[in-house]
Amino acid sequence: MGDSGAADAAASRAESGSTASSRAEVERARWNPRLGDDTAPLVGEWKYPLDKPHGPVMCTSRRVRTGGHPGVDKQIMREGSAAERTPKDGDTCFVHYDMWQLNASGEEVWSTRRESEPHQIVVGKAIPASDGKRRHHPALYECVRAMVPGERALFRVPPELCYGEAGNFSFPAVPPSCWMLVDVELIGAKRGETMERADMLYEERIERVKSHRTKGNELFRGGDVASAAREYEMSLSFLTDDMMMQLFGAYLDEAEGEKLPAHLNLCACYLKMERHHDAVDQAGRALGVDPTNAKAFYRRGKARRALGQDEAARADLLKALGFSEGASDPAIERELASLDGEERRSNHARRGVWRGLFDPNDDTGVDADGAKKRLDDVDEAGKKPKKGDEAGGRGKRFFGRLLERLGFVSDVLTSDRGTHT
Incomplete structure (x- = not known):
């Protein structure tokens, strides 16, 4: 029994080593949602759609289940206050959020950040099916129940918490059975306060x-x-x-x-x-x-x-x-x-780097220490260039200066000289 267990463990370790890279790619894809960007994101990074000005946002946790609705998961983008509790039904919450369709189009459904007006919701309040503008509020309820004030997190939410199987015709226009990607920031919560603004x-x-x-x-x-x-x-x-x-x-x-x-x-x-x-x-x-x-x-x-x-x-x-x-x-x-x-x-600093490149009378450059030095006008044999080579010499000196600035002068010029007799 013990030998069999050890063999199984060894086989498991071997399999683990051989498939580590493939599992890492699977985990990478699961951990990092992508929207509006076909390139693979860095670990922990979620890239905003191209029309958003704030660029990539670092997620500080793996994607985890919230413990509420089985279809909802989250990644933490900014930690909240551990001293405060999560909102309960009946609490009034102040939130900023951006919501997009989690599909190929990635179209925006809602954004409070564009208007700089935090949204106010009463957690658990029923929303009529006819209210197309607020049919995503149950999704927000599910999100904030898994957050603490000050926290910002990225959620994936199933259709039944948003616009359902039918979707929404317009304002906003949402296709049938559409999942949502929601970036939520819980600014604050008032316990038991139910009066809306x-x-x-x-x-x-x-x-x-x-x-x-x-x-x-x-x-x-x-x-x-x-x-x-x-x-x-x-x-x-x-x-x-x-x-x-x-x-x-x-x-x-x-x-x-x-x-x-x-x-x-x-x-x-x-x-x-x-x-x-x-x-x-x-x-x-x-x-x-x-x-x-x-x-x-x-x-x-x-x-x-x-x-x-x-x-x-x-x-x-x-x-x-x-x-x-x-x-x-x-x-x-x-x-x-x-x-x-x-x-x-x-x-x-820029003038120091490029000084002398375009002035044939200025043969000074900058060495590795940043100090000026004079480029040598003689060849390896110590001979001056011939009179007929003067024009060509200027060109060579220019490119020599350029190559020196780029760090290639010694190798390239030595190689070049070695090929001619």
């Missing part, structure tokens, strides 16, 4: 806006930037475009007076969290409220500089300086000076 009066909404923004300010000052960002997101979730379009006069002024600092504060959080694409987006939304806001230009300039968009960053910083209240602003001027210094150093 659509049912709130203007005064109730503004009260919530102020409450979340004040709490966000306290968290930011205390150093909990991630939690502060979630509070600012929830603050903005009550200032939806459909409400803003109905306001006028003093009501509109008050609402915009709350919306502007929430976007600016959220931008500041994203800068500290190094989410620079999101910082650019929030600064742009702040400028949509106040096109002359110096803080918005300054923060967008900093984010763009971090992304390597130097010209756009300089334009933003100059606008920030122009719109600043005082004659000068030390923070903006420091940022501009630092940006100019980086550009000067970069230009100097």
Whole structure:
């Protein structure tokens, strides 16, 4: 019995070794969903569709079952707060999500991130079959039941939790029996709170806006930037475009007076969290409220500089300086000076690399230490080139310089000389 078990184990190990690569490829395909990209993604990386600006997102866990509906699985993209519990039925949740058809077309079904308006859902609330716009809410319920606040995860959801066997004719248009790929961020959850924002009066909404923004300010000052960002997101979730379009006069002024600092504060959080694409987006939304806001230009300039968009960053910083209240602003001027210094150093380095390539009178190059040196004009025998070879010599010197810059000069020139007599 023992010998048989050992033999079986040895055979299993041999089989394991011979099929390791094939199993790895199967696991790789199972672990990394692909959408809008035919190339195999890196381990742990999920690539957004081509029209999305934020590029690939790293998943930090393998795809696992959620423990709820048997067809739903998830990958964690960002860990949430382990101290908080998962939402239950009856809780009000604030979420950002993008939803796509999990098929060859990969068409978008819904996106809250495009409008920068977190969605509010009451977990477990029944959705009428006739409500085509919200028939995917049961899918969101299933997702958030497997999350904690602050978490972002990627889910695959079966048709029965979305648009079913029949699909949906339009707004959104979904084919029959279509699976969904859902990128969900659970911003926050209110325990047992069932009033939706659509049912709130203007005064109730503004009260919530102020409450979340004040709490966000306290968290930011205390150093909990991630939690502060979630509070600012929830603050903005009550200032939806459909409400803003109905306001006028003093009501509109008050609402915009709350919306502007929430976007600016959220931008500041994203800068500290190094989410620079999101910082650019929030600064742009702040400028949509106040096109002359110096803080918005300054923060967008900093984010763009971090992304390597130097010209756009300089334009933003100059606008920030122009719109600043005082004659000068030390923070903006420091940022501009630092940006100019980086550009000067970069230009100097480029000139050093290419110096002398196109000037026949400049035979200096740069050696491995970065120091200047003179290229030799004599051949291996120590002879000067003949007068008739002068023009050709210049050409050879040019290509010699070029090859030296590229690191091939010694091997290539030696080989070339060895083939001629």
